[in-house]
Amino acid sequence: MTAAVRKFERAFAQWLPVRSAFAFWKGRVAMYAILKAMGIGEGDEVILPGYTCVMDVNPIKYLGAKPVYVDIEPVTYNMDVRLLEEKITPDTRLIIAQHTYGYPCEIDAIMDVGGRHGIPVVEDCCVAVRSTYKGTVCGTYGVATYWSFQWNKAFTAGIGGMATTDDGELAGKIETICREQLRLPSAKAALALSVQRFFYRLLIYPRTTGAAAAVFRWLTGKGVVIGSSSAEEFTPTMPEGFFMGMSSGQGRAGLRGLRKIDRNIAHRRRMRAIYDRLLGKAGLDVAEIPAYMDPVLVRYPVRVADKQRALAAAPGKLLEIGSWFECPLHPSQTPMHLYDYQEGMCPVAERACRETINLPTHPRANERTARRSVEFVAEIGRPKDS
Numbered sequence: 001m002t003a004a005v006r007k008f009e010r011a012f013a014q015w016l017p018v019r020s021a022f023a024f025w026k027g028r029v030a031m032y033a034i035l036k037a038m039g040i041g042e043g044d045e046v047i048l049p050g051y052t053c054v055m056d057v058n059p060i061k062y063l064g065a066k067p068v069y070v071d072i073e074p075v076t077y078n079m080d081v082r083l084l085e086e087k088i089t090p091d092t093r094l095i096i097a098q099h100t101y102g103y104p105c106e107i108d109a110i111m112d113v114g115g116r117h118g119i120p121v122v123e124d125c126c127v128a129v130r131s132t133y134k135g136t137v138c139g140t141y142g143v144a145t146y147w148s149f150q151w152n153k154a155f156t157a158g159i160g161g162m163a164t165t166d167d168g169e170l171a172g173k174i175e176t177i178c179r180e181q182l183r184l185p186s187a188k189a190a191l192a193l194s195v196q197r198f199f200y201r202l203l204i205y206p207r208t209t210g211a212a213a214a215v216f217r218w219l220t221g222k223g224v225v226i227g228s229s230s231a232e233e234f235t236p237t238m239p240e241g242f243f244m245g246m247s248s249g250q251g252r253a254g255l256r257g258l259r260k261i262d263r264n265i266a267h268r269r270r271m272r273a274i275y276d277r278l279l280g281k282a283g284l285d286v287a288e289i290p291a292y293m294d295p296v297l298v299r300y301p302v303r304v305a306d307k308q309r310a311l312a313a314a315p316g317k318l319l320e321i322g323s324w325f326e327c328p329l330h331p332s333q334t335p336m337h338l339y340d341y342q343e344g345m346c347p348v349a350e351r352a353c354r355e356t357i358n359l360p361t362h363p364r365a366n367e368r369t370a371r372r373s374v375e376f377v378a379e380i381g382r383p384k385d386s
């Protein structure tokens, strides 16, 4: 591991704060390291919300365990804790508490269920950086947490991930696994990612994102650039070279992101307030979030009458409209049956996938971005029976 990566790990741990941090090529790799260190294996059951990214399910399947999905509640898009306990069986070994879009999940209640059944909780903070729940920062509740620094997360290293924990024994196990099994990215991959970061900084603004994303997907398909996910990652078998550490360039980019994090977070809080105000003024629905949650939104989710029309029209209007999640195990090309998901398992999540788009909150978005986005949402209209 390089000095820059070690420095990023230390800075990240200090900032959270937590005792140990381990950097990886991607967030999903960090998740895999945590699960492996916890001894998750063949026949074990891991509970998680049925409204996530398939890359969050892969590590469970790679280890031979079974994902068990809990439906969400429709306001914060997080696990509906009323449905959690009934999913617990003698084989349940772990609960994943995902904080979706940056809205904290009901972590107190999840910790309580886990505690009563002797099941540990791991937090997924890939899209929740500095959100707080009852005054405590998300990512410090569970036995461990994983984070993502992929392109559209709160701050980016191009791609990248971190595993954090306060548990000395677990940290020791992660360290051993990394020492024995973690590979370093090739110089070619690290360089390609550096070039991508450069172009990203230069070219990506709310008005250019739609076109840039299309070009990026095309170049990824041609194998010219490093995509967030490869075709092999849409099967539940671990691809060659998956368990990879972080490059120096990612470490330096992560450190830069961390240096600017307070401004970034303050901006995202402001953007949320702006969207709330503009949506309210336009007579559209504004999520009523409990006062004990202070979310830092990585994207601002909003429901529309015709999601497909919205997604098709947005690039032409130079609007940055996102589509998480397209199906309970995003994206839509996921063969969900291979991941133990059958249609109808999580109806609230499935409806959210059909209706929800998301709007930018990042530092390059501003009040004008929000105004144009909300006008567009108003034009599409809200779902009929919401």
Ligand SMILES: Cc1ncc(COP(=O)(O)O)c(C=O)c1O
Residues within 6 Å of the ligand: 026, 027, 028, 029, 052, 053, 055, 056, 098, 124, 126, 127, 147, 148, 149, 150, 159, 160, 161, 228
């Ligand atoms: C909720 C959630 N968890 C985990 C991940 C995986 O993160 P990464 O892309 O860094 O592997 C994602 C990916 O977007 C995600 O949305």
